[in-house]
Amino acid sequence: MPGMAVSLLAALVLAACGGGGSDGGNSGSGGNGSDPGTGGGTPGTGKHALTLQLKGLPAGASVPLTYGSQTVNWSGSAGLTIDPANHYTVSLGRPALSESSQYLTSCAFAEPLRGTLQSDGSLLVALNADATQVVQCSRQAFAVLSLLKENGPRAETGLRLMLMQADGSQGRWLPGDVGISRSGSSAEGNKALLLNNEILLSGRDADRNSATGYELRATDGTLAGLRLVKDINTTQSDDISSRPTNFHRLADKVYFIASPLGSLGTTRLFVSDGTEQGTQVVSLGGAELQRVGKTAVAGGRLYFDAKNMVYMIDPKTAEPVALDRKLSGELYVLGESVFFQTSDRKYWLHDGTTLSQQEFPPAIPSLGRVMGLDGLLYFSASASGNDYQLWQSDGTVAGTTVVPIHPSGSPSPQMVGVFKGALYFWATDGAQTGLWKLAGKQAKPEFLAAAQRIDGWSVLQDRVVFLSDNNTLWSSDGSRAGTQILKNSAGRSFKTKIRPIVVSEQQALLSVHEDAGQDHADIYLSNGTPEGTVQVKDTYGNPFQIYSERMNAVAQ
Numbered sequence: 001m002p003g004m005a006v007s008l009l010a011a012l013v014l015a016a017c018g019g020g021g022s023d024g025g026n027s028g029s030g031g032n033g034s035d036p037g038t039g040g041g042t043p044g045t046g047k048h049a050l051t052l053q054l055k056g057l058p059a060g061a062s063v064p065l066t067y068g069s070q071t072v073n074w075s076g077s078a079g080l081t082i083d084p085a086n087h088y089t090v091s092l093g094r095p096a097l098s099e100s101s102q103y104l105t106s107c108a109f110a111e112p113l114r115g116t117l118q119s120d121g122s123l124l125v126a127l128n129a130d131a132t133q134v135v136q137c138s139r140q141a142f143a144v145l146s147l148l149k150e151n152g153p154r155a156e157t158g159l160r161l162m163l164m165q166a167d168g169s170q171g172r173w174l175p176g177d178v179g180i181s182r183s184g185s186s187a188e189g190n191k192a193l194l195l196n197n198e199i200l201l202s203g204r205d206a207d208r209n210s211a212t213g214y215e216l217r218a219t220d221g222t223l224a225g226l227r228l229v230k231d232i233n234t235t236q237s238d239d240i241s242s243r244p245t246n247f248h249r250l251a252d253k254v255y256f257i258a259s260p261l262g263s264l265g266t267t268r269l270f271v272s273d274g275t276e277q278g279t280q281v282v283s284l285g286g287a288e289l290q291r292v293g294k295t296a297v298a299g300g301r302l303y304f305d306a307k308n309m310v311y312m313i314d315p316k317t318a319e320p321v322a323l324d325r326k327l328s329g330e331l332y333v334l335g336e337s338v339f340f341q342t343s344d345r346k347y348w349l350h351d352g353t354t355l356s357q358q359e360f361p362p363a364i365p366s367l368g369r370v371m372g373l374d375g376l377l378y379f380s381a382s383a384s385g386n387d388y389q390l391w392q393s394d395g396t397v398a399g400t401t402v403v404p405i406h407p408s409g410s411p412s413p414q415m416v417g418v419f420k421g422a423l424y425f426w427a428t429d430g431a432q433t434g435l436w437k438l439a440g441k442q443a444k445p446e447f448l449a450a451a452q453r454i455d456g457w458s459v460l461q462d463r464v465v466f467l468s469d470n471n472t473l474w475s476s477d478g479s480r481a482g483t484q485i486l487k488n489s490a491g492r493s494f495k496t497k498i499r500p501i502v503v504s505e506q507q508a509l510l511s512v513h514e515d516a517g518q519d520h521a522d523i524y525l526s527n528g529t530p531e532g533t534v535q536v537k538d539t540y541g542n543p544f545q546i547y548s549e550r551m552n553a554v555a556q
Contacts, residue, residue: 048127050090050114054107056137057095063107063135064093091122092135094220097197099251102504103139103166104221105197110136139166140221141503141525142199144180144191146547147173161192161201163221164544166507168525168534171544175223176206181214183243190247195254196274200229202244202256213241216258218274229272230279232258244270246295248302250315255282255302257292266290269304271318282313284320294327299336299352310340312350323348323355334372335418341367349377349395358395369415373423374440378403380413380425388412390425392441403438405429405445417457419464420478426454435468435476435483448476449483456499458508463528465500465508473500473510475528486526488533496521509536511546520545 054074057063062075067090095105108121114133115125123133140163147160159180164171180191181202192201198218205212206223212231219226232242242258249255254274257267260281269292272279281288289306296303302313310323310331325342332339337351339358347358347367360367361383368380368388377393390413393400405411411427416435418424423438427445434450451468458465463477465486473494476483487493498511498521508528511521523544526533536544 049130050125050127051130051132052090053132053134054137055110055134056139057107058097058101058103058105058137058139060098061095061101061105061137063095063137066091066093089118089122089124091120094197095137097194101197102194103141104163104194104199105137105139106221107135107137110134140164140170141166141507141509142192142221143501143503143509144201145523159191161199161203161219162523162544162546164523164525164536166504166525168536171523171536171538174219174221174226176226177208178206178223178226179204179214181241181243181245183214183245191245193247193249193254195249195252195272198225198274200247200254200272200274202247204241214243215241216244216256216270216272216279229274230276232270232279233260235261248295248297250297250300250302250313253315253318255295255313257295267292269306282320284311284322289320294331296331296333296338298333298338301352303331303338303350305331308343312352314352323350325355332370332372334370334377337372339370339372339377356395358393359397360393360400361397364391364400371415371418371423373418373421373438376441378415378423378425378438380415382410386410390427390438390445403445405436414454416454416466417459417464419457419459419476422478424448424457424464426452437478446480448480449474451483458500458502460502460508460528461505465510465526465528467496467499471495471497471513473512475526477528486528486533487530488524488535489530491530494524500526507532520547 062073065072065074067088073096092107095107097105109117109123113123114131115123118124142161142163144159145162147158159182161174161178161180162171163174192199198220200216200218202214203217204210204214212228215231216229217226218229233240242260244256244258246257247254252273254272256270258270259267268288268290269282270279271282289311291307292304294305300315304311305327308326310325310327311320312323313320325348327340328343329341337349339349341347349356349358358377363383364381366381370377370379377395379391380388381391382388387410390403390405390411391400392403405413405427406429409430411429413425413427416424416426425436426434427436432447434452435448435454437446437448451474454466454468456467463475465473465475468474473486473496474484475486485493494510494512496511496513500508500510502508506527507525510524510526512524513521523536523546524533525536538544
């Protein structure tokens, strides 16, 4: 499984000169009380070895390790020798992660400690014998949710940053009154994501009287680690903030929409590397692009509209490219390409290089939601006014045909999503109504389950989680037998008012209700299987709860 923790070993020969003031009891070394010159390490030299064992670090990551004046990026088993000293401090920096990492990762010295832990997290070591010290790394998932103030008025609810261990334990809010901006829609209003092992977010300071409002900030998951990346709108008013939204990560940069003049101005597209100097408005030919609205990522490229004109940014060049088309409607991601309709009622497909017009039979007045599979377009449309069919098209009139589902009537298909190289949709063939699957151009539609009103299609690595049937949560591996109502290991099924939130390619966050009238929800993490569905608990082991009807999800 990608991101699986690996165990690495690094040996540091750390010295304690004979009789040099070390105390085996205080150091926690577990030493045998032998003379430093005759114990472990290098015989007769007075040196003792401290072996650091690294656990839980994600693949491809490294940890900055500092001792004395030296710093190394620790990710392998190479031994490091440090000059003799009576006492020495070993400190750990913030892990550097691969671009594919989706969890906030931190590392710390674990019990039993082979020295004294300092307030900054470093370890003051003093050995009188050989010892081993474990450095444990942990992964935290995060999301933006509506705070539940258990003993206060509902007016106290608001968007906050929630963090939890990947196993569902240690659920907590980011300390302090750090609010998250509500600007943007739940569908494309992402307000937080991971960059350089920090969470970038659209939030205000814990101090409500701060001179900055909702601006671009970053945190390592602690209040002390919360910092202002850049004050984009310098007006000193909480009501006039830049309110960043629509965050997208491309390579080592984050793109987002913000308003430099708050509600008094228009939105711009910004790019940031996580530093103040590296946070700049995106321009074309020296001119800022204004009234930026829709955004989408396809094939590792960002598509957006400014004053309704469509543009593309390839992170390799970083310069916006004008597609010279005026957007009307949505930007649909179809695999590596983006599909859209223009104001002149024409349809276009851009694959990163070529913009090609897509033509359909004149009898089809408009297309419903469009999806792509194996180079073909799929959509629901009617050529007779009320007989809605599933169509597939190669972008030409001749290549646009009906996919047979209902032998004599209208299947009324509704597009759901793409998963594991197959198209999923809701439809009826007159005998069976529910979720269907189409595995390709030559395949026949396959009925999977009688799931109704499908929503919140959330794709994970091995399964997909979605809502259906009176807000019941379902899970599917793409097969008929594997498409079932989601239950935990105790056999309990779940209801929710909120779509699942994908927090990583392995896990989705679920908001679960006991009954329809309940205005708060328990939180679960799930990989779509019973054994992989666990309730999130707080630091005291109690269920973590939110106000469900005001939840605004942020997926990474």
